[in-house]
Amino acid sequence: MTVHVITDSSSCLPRELADAAGVTVVDLYTSGQGAEKTTAGLGALELTANYARLLERSGDDGVVALHLSKELSSTWSNAVTAAGVLEGKVRVVDTNTAGMTLGYAALEAARVARAGGSLDEVADAADRVLSTATLWLYVHKIDSLRRGGRLSTARTLLTTALAIKPILKLADGELQLAAKTRTQAKAMAKLVEMASEVVVAEADAAAEEGRKPRRMKIGIMQSEAVEPAKHLKQMLEEQLAELPAQLVERALKPEKSKKSEKADKADKAAKAAQDAAAETAAGGASAEPTPPTLPEVDVELYEVSEGIAVHTGPGAIGMAVVCD
Numbered sequence: 001m002t003v004h005v006i007t008d009s010s011s012c013l014p015r016e017l018a019d020a021a022g023v024t025v026v027d028l029y030t031s032g033q034g035a036e037k038t039t040a041g042l043g044a045l046e047l048t049a050n051y052a053r054l055l056e057r058s059g060d061d062g063v064v065a066l067h068l069s070k071e072l073s074s075t076w077s078n079a080v081t082a083a084g085v086l087e088g089k090v091r092v093v094d095t096n097t098a099g100m101t102l103g104y105a106a107l108e109a110a111r112v113a114r115a116g117g118s119l120d121e122v123a124d125a126a127d128r129v130l131s132t133a134t135l136w137l138y139v140h141k142i143d144s145l146r147r148g149g150r151l152s153t154a155r156t157l158l159t160t161a162l163a164i165k166p167i168l169k170l171a172d173g174e175l176q177l178a179a180k181t182r183t184q185a186k187a188m189a190k191l192v193e194m195a196s197e198v199v200v201a202e203a204d205a206a207a208e209e210g211r212k213p214r215r216m217k218i219g220i221m222q223s224e225a226v227e228p229a230k231h232l233k234q235m236l237e238e239q240l241a242e243l244p245a246q247l248v249e250r251a252l253k254p255e256k257s258k259k260s261e262k263a264d265k266a267d268k269a270a271k272a273a274q275d276a277a278a279e280t281a282a283g284g285a286s287a288e289p290t291p292p293t294l295p296e297v298d299v300e301l302y303e304v305s306e307g308i309a310v311h312t313g314p315g316a317i318g319m320a321v322v323c324d
Helices: 015-021 044-058 075-085 100-114 119-131 143-147 153-161 184-209 226-252 254-259 261-283 306-312
Strands: 004-008 023-026 029-031 038-040 063-066 090-093 134-138 165-171 174-181 216-222 297-303 317-323
Touching: 004 044, 004 100, 015 023, 015 100, 023 044, 023 100, 029 306, 038 306, 044 063, 044 075, 063 100, 063 119, 075 090, 090 119, 100 119, 100 134, 100 216, 100 317, 119 317, 134 184, 165 184, 174 184, 184 216, 184 226, 184 317, 216 226, 226 297, 226 317
Parallel strands: 004 023, 004 063, 063 090, 216 297
Antiparallel strands: 029 038, 134 165, 134 317, 165 174, 216 317
């Protein structure tokens, strides 16, 4: 018997991927039509029934529950209530996220569960992924977020008046403004830039800590925006392919990075590479600065689930970044 992993449809996990990994996905409630469509969190009674069924299948080894951020839905608090009925056999992880950052955490937790991990080990696996997670959201129109209470009316009015195409970031479980752009094309370019910065940051951290960079996954999620999402994926893959050459140039000319406060970490990493090269050269051999090793990155396309699409509206594109 193994520990079971359960999540909800806010994870945007495709059903076939979840089934193959052994992850149970419970659909969030939706009701109404068109602009009047709404969602509701999962109730404690339904969650208790789902957890109990999984416990029976697992031989009471336990269940790890990964649900939508408690700041965005009542599902998490109801999950805690449900877990309290089942005598410590259910671990509800405080995810503070949604979308494929949640989906990737569920997949990693399920991998550890299949390998025979304990309840604590499976929950810890999810936490490790979540600790590295970044989630951005580009919304074509922000009316749906305002109607669902995910964005203040004042911010909505200001953004609409200025014709801004915002990029939001899920931070501490809440949606916050990450960047302002004027067009969708500029928003896509900004997403590529921000994702690339996260990839480089992992390379720099690995170099400073003397370890190999962790493998990274980037999930691009779309709501009725298939072609823009495909184009974004292509743009990102092209930029990632150019990063090695850019890091070589940065290592050779680190002084250029001093023009920007954002590049402080890049300067330190380049200096560390120079120092390491100098030590290597101590025996008389000449050496040049070595750029940090970039992580392997998988870029994948997903569809936003119905429960999330109600709030993002059509044309929305999300980007989830995690380290394995």
